[in-house]
Amino acid sequence: MSHHLRAGADEPLLRAIPPVLAAIRLGGLVPWSSVDYPGHQSAVLFCGGCPWRCGYCHNSHLWRGAADVPWPAVADFLRRRRGLLDAVVISGGEPLAQAQAVEAALRVIRDEGFATAMHTAGVAPRRLARLLPLLDWIGLDIKAPFARYAALTGSRRSGWAARAALDMVLASGVPCELRTTVHSALLPAADVIALVTELRDLGVARLVLKDFRGQGCADAGLVARHRPWLTPALAGRLRAVMPEIVLPACTEHAAAL
Numbered sequence: 001m002s003h004h005l006r007a008g009a010d011e012p013l014l015r016a017i018p019p020v021l022a023a024i025r026l027g028g029l030v031p032w033s034s035v036d037y038p039g040h041q042s043a044v045l046f047c048g049g050c051p052w053r054c055g056y057c058h059n060s061h062l063w064r065g066a067a068d069v070p071w072p073a074v075a076d077f078l079r080r081r082r083g084l085l086d087a088v089v090i091s092g093g094e095p096l097a098q099a100q101a102v103e104a105a106l107r108v109i110r111d112e113g114f115a116t117a118m119h120t121a122g123v124a125p126r127r128l129a130r131l132l133p134l135l136d137w138i139g140l141d142i143k144a145p146f147a148r149y150a151a152l153t154g155s156r157r158s159g160w161a162a163r164a165a166l167d168m169v170l171a172s173g174v175p176c177e178l179r180t181t182v183h184s185a186l187l188p189a190a191d192v193i194a195l196v197t198e199l200r201d202l203g204v205a206r207l208v209l210k211d212f213r214g215q216g217c218a219d220a221g222l223v224a225r226h227r228p229w230l231t232p233a234l235a236g237r238l239r240a241v242m243p244e245i246v247l248p249a250c251t252e253h254a255a256a257l
């Protein structure tokens with residue numbers, strides 16, 4: 001990959017790289033994805049760093065802030081993908097852990113004509129507020145009923161942060177997808193029902209529930225404890241609360257509720 005960038009050129013990707021962007025810590029770049037920003041052909045950048053410690057995290061190698069992909073390599077890649085990709089997704093780790101650098105990256109990406117999307121758990125709502133005007137779409141992780149957050153994330157104020165982030169995203173009008181990963185031991189059926197009800201009462205019409213997958217999870221014990229959890233009966237109860245909810249495949253043999 002060539003990294004020859006000409007400072008001072010007219011094109012946004014070729015301008016001199018501001019120090020805050022030069023310091024961005026990226027742990028990976030996926031050159032093409034059709035699922036990370038639904039309906040778009042995207043590249044995905046994985047930010048290093050996250051202040052939370054969810055046991056089921058499948059990117060724990062990024063927690064400490066990997067810096068494997070320098071921004072000039074990203075800029076060069078995007079320059080060569082003009083016309084082939086229409087969007088760039090900033091994922092993680094947690095992009096809000098380095099919001100200043102992500103803000104600079106979003107400005108460059110937008111200037112270049114790509115749509116912008118971000119995956120976040122809303123760990124820092126004030127930082128999120130600064131980024132929202134720069135985003136065309138946001139995928140917001142909702143982990144549990146807000147009162148139960150600390151048990152999942154290991155962070156005492158995480159429930160407050162997530163609730164504030166949700167309020168901001170809903171008020172912003174930025175198109176979004178709310179999604180929840182369900183590990184049967186961390187989020188039992190009663191909590192799933194409570195969460196969907198809580199979100200419905202906040203005006204959320206659609207939540208995407210995803211089944212926990214062990215790939216990338218560093219906690220082998222947690223992987224072993226996961227059981228099928230979505231019975232047809234539970235699916236029916238969830239749809240009764242939120243008709244547009246998106247559910248993974250049911251199993252007749254899910255753990256007793």
Ligand code: SF4
Pocket residue numbers: 050051052053054056057058059060092093094121
């Ligand atoms: S918020 Fe996301 S990146 Fe951070 S620990 Fe939890 S799952 Fe992993």
